[in-house]
Amino acid sequence: MAIDLCNKSPESVGNPGPQSSLPVEAPPLESLRDEQRDALNFAYRTTLSMDPRFVAGDPAAWCSDFGYALNRAAVRVDNRTDEELQHDALHHPDPVMREQAVFEYADRDLPDAFELLTEVIRHEKHREVRWDTLWAMEKLGGPHAIAALRRFATDSDPEIAEWSRLFASELTTGDPAFDGRSGVFTEGRTFDETIYLLIHCDLYVRLDDTNRHWGKISLGPLGLARIYGQAHACPNVATREKQLLMAKSISGLHTDGSPHMDNYLFRGFTERSRRDRGNFFFESQVPRTFFKSGRADDPSMGTHETRIGFARYGTWHLDPNLKVRGEDAIRYVRGRFQGWGYTNVAGVAGKSLEEILRPGNGILSTMHDPEVRDLTNVFILGTFKGKLNDWDGDGRIDLNSRDVYSTVDGEIDSNQDGIADEPGRTCCDYRAVGI
Known part of the structure; x- marks a missing residue:
């Protein structure tokens, strides 16, 4: 950033x-x-x-x-x-x-x-x-x-x-430019589009209680995906102006090989004064288990049930050459985001960057929970961009072919059948997977 x-x-x-x-x-x-x-x-x-x-x-x-x-x-x-x-x-x-x-x-x-x-x-x-x-x-x-x-x-x-x-x-x-490739829509999927996101952020870590000493790492998209999970923006045409599902999954965290699934339902406003785009401001509040170890799914230092908030805002651009349910598809999205995080400074001190950039080695946090806010020590600020791509090499844009493990309401859906594995659960249960 x-x-x-x-x-x-x-x-x-x-x-x-x-x-x-x-x-x-x-x-x-x-x-x-x-x-x-x-x-x-x-x-x-x-x-x-x-x-x-x-x-x-x-x-x-x-x-x-x-x-x-x-x-x-x-x-x-x-x-x-x-x-x-x-x-x-x-x-x-x-x-x-x-x-x-x-x-x-x-x-x-x-x-x-x-x-x-x-x-x-x-x-x-x-x-x-x-x-x-x-x-x-x-x-x-x-x-x-x-x-x-x-x-x-x-x-x-x-x-x-x-x-x-x-x-x-x-x-x-100031505007993106697209090529003229046609698109492929996959029927029977939960979402009309699954947009692979590139996320770049600066992590600012408070190093002591004086508030005078801060550390910074400029984290690239693949590094962020490795730690926090690869994100997909998942809009449906009928609701995209008022809500958006962001589905994340971390590879390599569970010893049984399953992905760590982590979903965020965002809601807010979209300004549509122009036909070809939408300017949006969305917020998310989701229940999460906070791991005091600073590592996802690691309960060794205790856990606490809390709610995590995040804000994202930006612009999505439509492509009239790609249609979804009779409407122009979102071909490209860009914007900014910010939130809070926690990292166990003592646990990463003296380690190489390769050792720090490990799956789940950093978690999101909140300042609104008295049991968590004093541990919160990272300010996360960044930008994101996402574009529909041709993933199978057939020369056509894939609109919704990416695997995302979520219902339309953000609940975990590991087999992608549109039905929640467990009603109300938006992040996989660390007690039920190999870690």
Whole structure:
């Protein structure tokens, strides 16, 4: 999130839209000479060090941003050198760690970040690391990002090609751009769409009771999915403007091989003044077992039943070429989220990043429960993006083929038959699975 929040001019973050886009009459970046492009990029980069208090008007618009304040105060949990990050981004055997090196390097905003990210996209074999790296490139922004993204617009992988065009379009017009592929709708599924989410966040960890010392890790989408679970946004056309189901599952947490299922039903408002999109603000409140060990499904230090809240807000974009139940399908969604978490600082102290980024090694929390709030020590702030993809390689977009283990009300549905395994249960029972 700090890549977006702290490395951008206040105008573009606080009020994105046509006024922050490149002028329509501007010549294509590809037509500029190298020295012209470098000059344009330098002009862009010089705006990044502005103190927004001098340009944003009312200080409440920026000085009150908790994430902005924490980013200026926090020290990095990832203490690898820049050279180690470069090596790991290209050569680490674990794709999660390769991606984590990419996002950490981008978050440091180093002068050669575009060169490293471009090399990763060119040589990486894991397609999700590739498209996540494209997103990290977009986050850096500026003319160099647009030019670099466009290099992959004709990639042999159609998803990489579409992501690159989508991100470049966002930087130049503020809106995504889609290709013209047709879609496939799977009958008999609980949800009309199952949108695979990329989530990038900054975790700010309070390190002591003085509130003076904070740690920070910029967590990439695969790393977040490994710890907290891979998320899918699951709308139904009839209800998508007032509620949304977000289904998460963690792989590798249960010793019996079953996924850890964790569902969140969000409700709120959607603004529909434009036919092709919806701007939304949704909140979720769900019952959860809080594990005082700081690790999901680990009751070794005691548990407590509580309720966890989370907020997400953003925009979904419709594609008139894809239809669901007679309506345009949501092709793309983007937005921000924030919430609270808990990590056992003593339990992770002195451990390597590989040891920290383990399934379930971090849990969500709340400030509203007296038994939990004093343990709460993580502020979670991030962005998400999700796009319908072709998952089976048949050249058509899969609208709702992804496996999600939830009823329409967020109850666990392990066999995906639309009926709750246990009425009212929205997270799998740690007492009934192998851990």
